[in-house]
Amino acid sequence: MKLRKLNSILHRDLGYLFFGMSIIYALSGIALNHLRDWNPNYIIKNYTVTLNDSVTKSDIDKDWVVSLLEDLDLSKEYKKHYFPSEQTLKVFLYHGNVEVNMATNKGTMEIIKKRPVFNQMNFLHYNPGAWWKWFSDIFCVAWIIIALSGLFIIRSGKNSITGWKGITYTVVGILIPLILFLLYV
Amino acid sequence: MVLGACQNQKTAEQPKAVIPVSEISDKAGAYVDQLIEVDGMAVHVCRESGKRLFLGEEQFKVMASDPIGKFDVALEGSDIAAVGYVRESRIDENYLDEWEKELQGAAQVQMKEEVHTYEAESKGEDESAADTQMKQIKNYRDQIAASEKGYLSFYSLEAISVTEKK
Numbered sequence A: 001m002k003l004r005k006l007n008s009i010l011h012r013d014l015g016y017l018f019f020g021m022s023i024i025y026a027l028s029g030i031a032l033n034h035l036r037d038w039n040p041n042y043i044i045k046n047y048t049v050t051l052n053d054s055v056t057k058s059d060i061d062k063d064w065v066v067s068l069l070e071d072l073d074l075s076k077e078y079k080k081h082y083f084p085s086e087q088t089l090k091v092f093l094y095h096g097n098v099e100v101n102m103a104t105n106k107g108t109m110e111i112i113k114k115r116p117v118f119n120q121m122n123f124l125h126y127n128p129g130a131w132w133k134w135f136s137d138i139f140c141v142a143w144i145i146i147a148l149s150g151l152f153i154i155r156s157g158k159n160s161i162t163g164w165k166g167i168t169y170t171v172v173g174i175l176i177p178l179i180l181f182l183l184y185v
Numbered sequence B: 001m002v003l004g005a006c007q008n009q010k011t012a013e014q015p016k017a018v019i020p021v022s023e024i025s026d027k028a029g030a031y032v033d034q035l036i037e038v039d040g041m042a043v044h045v046c047r048e049s050g051k052r053l054f055l056g057e058e059q060f061k062v063m064a065s066d067p068i069g070k071f072d073v074a075l076e077g078s079d080i081a082a083v084g085y086v087r088e089s090r091i092d093e094n095y096l097d098e099w100e101k102e103l104q105g106a107a108q109v110q111m112k113e114e115v116h117t118y119e120a121e122s123k124g125e126d127e128s129a130a131d132t133q134m135k136q137i138k139n140y141r142d143q144i145a146a147s148e149k150g151y152l153s154f155y156s157l158e159a160i161s162v163t164e165k166k
Helices: A003-017 A019-033 A062-071 A118-125 A130-151 A164-184 B002-011 B021-031 B093-105 B130-146
Strands: A042-050 A078-085 A088-093 A096-101 A106-114 B018-020 B035-045 B052-055 B060-064 B079-092 B151-164
Touching: A003 A019, A003 A130, A019 A118, A019 A130, A042 A096, A062 A078, A062 A088, A078 B035, B018 B021, B021 B035, B021 B060, B021 B079, B021 B151, B035 B060, B035 B151, B052 B079, B060 B079, B079 B093, B079 B130, B093 B130, B130 B151
Parallel strands: B018 B035, B060 B151
Antiparallel strands: A042 A106, A078 A088, A088 A096, A096 A106, B035 B052, B035 B079, B052 B060, B079 B151
């Protein structure tokens, strides 16, 4: 088999095989790049909570907390509660939490849901197990092969690696990260 | 074959001690770099990375190692058994000087892992804000001045497994 034909086959077949992985790493990569701007793992909604009556730590037991949650339409969400400080009540819900300052009768409620697709992709991105680690290592090696073989798909002309377009694009693609690296160091 | 044998030996390692989180502040120093189990309620899981989990009122930090990846927020409020290696970070005046210099020279400084606690966030403060970090530095300087050692030890657990207790 000619070398060029083998190159094309490798590029094509590895491209097909690792299409799914490329999407997973690309999307979770974008998500993780912007961790300061949004939470890719969870959809978090915050609400303000105000108690109707004053309450002290000694008044609070599980029944009291459950009745508070009933008022908030969260009666089935009770998981556990504790007091991080003398004035603070924290209630853990199955999908979030409620924190109340007993001195001010005010508090916050956080409702948390997993963000579909991104949560699962990020889970994979963080190497959840040995099998994944091996598979993603193979994917990374395959990507090097895909990148290198991509350079030699076009035989000749301006679009080939020896043509002006091929050379210019390849050099620019190497220079951009290099310049950014030098700027940041 | 050799790799397999090593891995089997590693997974067979048993925790040297089982410590309730209420006792961890006193006992962690005796188990640095050793495998232990810490039991307690998960009070917070980092929303962004999921890499950190805090146990009990002591807010003892548990870090997710590679086999775990990240912690699920649903663990909050659950009693858990975290098995892992105790790690110690020592913070001294030199460390604080460097940190302060970094804060003065940059618009935004990422929270340092060694001193990434749940304290600021639990008070509703922006933990990565420069003034929060400056306050933290001042607080640590006061603690170092009051201590005989000349440094502060921050203990955490590099968890290899976390089990929810029913």
